[in-house]
Amino acid sequence: MNKVLVAYASRTGKTEKMAEYIAEGVRFFGNEAVLKKISDVKSEKDLEGYDGYVFGCPTYHRDMTAGMKTFLFQAEKVNLLGKMGGAFGSYTHSGESAQMVFDTMEFVFKMDMVDLGALNLKEAVVETDEGMRAGQDYGKAVGGKFRN
Numbered sequence: 001m002n003k004v005l006v007a008y009a010s011r012t013g014k015t016e017k018m019a020e021y022i023a024e025g026v027r028f029f030g031n032e033a034v035l036k037k038i039s040d041v042k043s044e045k046d047l048e049g050y051d052g053y054v055f056g057c058p059t060y061h062r063d064m065t066a067g068m069k070t071f072l073f074q075a076e077k078v079n080l081l082g083k084m085g086g087a088f089g090s091y092t093h094s095g096e097s098a099q100m101v102f103d104t105m106e107f108v109f110k111m112d113m114v115d116l117g118a119l120n121l122k123e124a125v126v127e128t129d130e131g132m133r134a135g136q137d138y139g140k141a142v143g144g145k146f147r148n
């Protein structure tokens, strides 16, 4: 069984909901998923010991949140090289964050990123059946990657 950390920022709960669906999908193939708000990640130690990492951030002002930027600098100090990764986020109109987080994980941390790319969902979709399925399928793709 592999252990995946799903760590997210969320101001109004949409990205948090996505995190919950993704965690359900990760667990589908018998993997363990741990959900954490990035504000609960206090030190590098809290990021160690996982086989995979999925990070989520909504878009505010066409950017990641300040908290997510600080979190990614924290994550830089942990060796994530070659670890399985994915990224997601909720948005209304431009939605830059999920891809920004994904790119940092791929190009800076050099992680083994999920083929689907970033999961970017419009907030109106998040809490529909479509949103639930998209989140769960993303989590399944992450969990399924361990079987390759």
Ligand SMILES: Cc1cc2nc3c(=O)[nH]c(=O)nc-3n(C[C@H](O)[C@H](O)[C@H](O)COP(=O)(O)O)c2cc1C
Pocket (backbone or CB within 6 Å): 009, 010, 011, 012, 013, 014, 015, 016, 058, 059, 060, 061, 062, 063, 090, 091, 092, 093, 094, 095, 096, 122, 123
């Ligand atoms: C002040 C403010 C600025 C925002 N800026 C953007 C933006 O630049 N691009 C975008 O796609 N959505 C933007 N949004 C919408 C949020 O990304 C959207 O509400 C998202 O679902 C919030 O996710 P959360 O509930 O996880 O915090 C903004 C929302 C607020 C309140």
